[in-house]
Amino acid sequence: MAVESVQEVRPEGPARVLDLAERLAARRRQEGKAGREPEPAGAGRDLRVMAVCSGKGGVGKTNLVVNLGVALQRLGRRVIVLDADLGLANVDTLLGLQPTATLRDVLLGESSIAEALLAGPEGIRIVPASSGFEDVTELTGAQRLRLLEEVDLLEEDFDVLLIDTGAGISSNVTFFAVAANEILLVVTPEPTALTDAYALVKVLSRRYAERDFGVIVNMARGSREGEATWRHLSRVTERFLGVSLHLAGIVPFDGELPTAVRRQRPLLDLAPTSAAARSIERLARGLLAAPPEKLPKGGLQFFFERLLGGERR
Numbered sequence: 001m002a003v004e005s006v007q008e009v010r011p012e013g014p015a016r017v018l019d020l021a022e023r024l025a026a027r028r029r030q031e032g033k034a035g036r037e038p039e040p041a042g043a044g045r046d047l048r049v050m051a052v053c054s055g056k057g058g059v060g061k062t063n064l065v066v067n068l069g070v071a072l073q074r075l076g077r078r079v080i081v082l083d084a085d086l087g088l089a090n091v092d093t094l095l096g097l098q099p100t101a102t103l104r105d106v107l108l109g110e111s112s113i114a115e116a117l118l119a120g121p122e123g124i125r126i127v128p129a130s131s132g133f134e135d136v137t138e139l140t141g142a143q144r145l146r147l148l149e150e151v152d153l154l155e156e157d158f159d160v161l162l163i164d165t166g167a168g169i170s171s172n173v174t175f176f177a178v179a180a181n182e183i184l185l186v187v188t189p190e191p192t193a194l195t196d197a198y199a200l201v202k203v204l205s206r207r208y209a210e211r212d213f214g215v216i217v218n219m220a221r222g223s224r225e226g227e228a229t230w231r232h233l234s235r236v237t238e239r240f241l242g243v244s245l246h247l248a249g250i251v252p253f254d255g256e257l258p259t260a261v262r263r264q265r266p267l268l269d270l271a272p273t274s275a276a277a278r279s280i281e282r283l284a285r286g287l288l289a290a291p292p293e294k295l296p297k298g299g300l301q302f303f304f305e306r307l308l309g310g311e312r313r
């Protein structure tokens, strides 16, 4: 992976900020000389950023993110998974990985992204989470610049960023959902999962003007139940919020999944021919075949800029 090491830069101090800004500018000038147009952040790059959200907890987000990541990687996309469940990180646990540094350390400038990145199954990369998101809103200018510079170094290494958000409708969740290009809403046929998903769509559409949601119905007992679940939710959001939801995929209830969790291995690896594995593969193919209607051009750096409180769509 083309991740260069970044010089240690202590946050604080206008001189340091200037130094970093100059280094970034110099890097862009160099890129220009090497025949590449220096791009403004977010221009001309096609990284797809998908936030996987749910409202209700325990509906299968983390398992879907990990296995969708593996499926997309098998389809030739370079995948990075961001564990944004800042209170209850579990992507690393699900895969039996031991983080040395976390997203929080990176955001606080205490560790580089390269140091935090974990090698996951089949080549996917993982940025593990921790808790303490309040810190992020207090980042200094120097810390932000440092982070953006680091992200810039990863920019060309990935095609898809998958974000495992936490449950609920807290600002942590909406923060990541709004910064992403696409929102995938995971529901199960349970009424509570539907009411919580509705609440999340309500917040995201009313407060942040989000209109485009893909639904993944997980733990469905057959495709009929899956479709009925999506249709029911979409009818309600259309009627009361004016938002229609498209069906991204249906994943059946599958006894192999809890086994994979216990073995700390992705389902796609442990039971590749299981019904859930096959439907996650279908989901991955469907997502690649149908990019969102308006995919704003934006790379990893652009995503982090939005996340750090710059521009909100």
Ligand SMILES: Nc1ncnc2c1ncn2[C@@H]1O[C@H](COP(=O)(O)OP(=O)(O)OP(=O)(O)O)[C@@H](O)[C@H]1O
Pocket (backbone or CB within 6 Å): 054, 056, 057, 058, 059, 060, 061, 062, 063, 064, 085, 166, 167, 218, 219, 220, 251, 252, 253, 254, 255, 257, 258, 259, 261, 276
């Ligand atoms: N399709 C499925 N079939 C059977 N069991 C499933 C399926 N999907 C998920 N599960 C089970 O549901 C449990 C919760 O899954 P997971 O941890 O992925 O949910 P989550 O939405 O990430 O939860 P949280 O909101 O707590 O982060 C797991 O034990 C998993 O084995």
Ligand SMILES: [Mg+2]
Pocket (backbone or CB within 6 Å): 061, 062, 063, 085, 090, 164
């Ligand atoms: Mg989870």
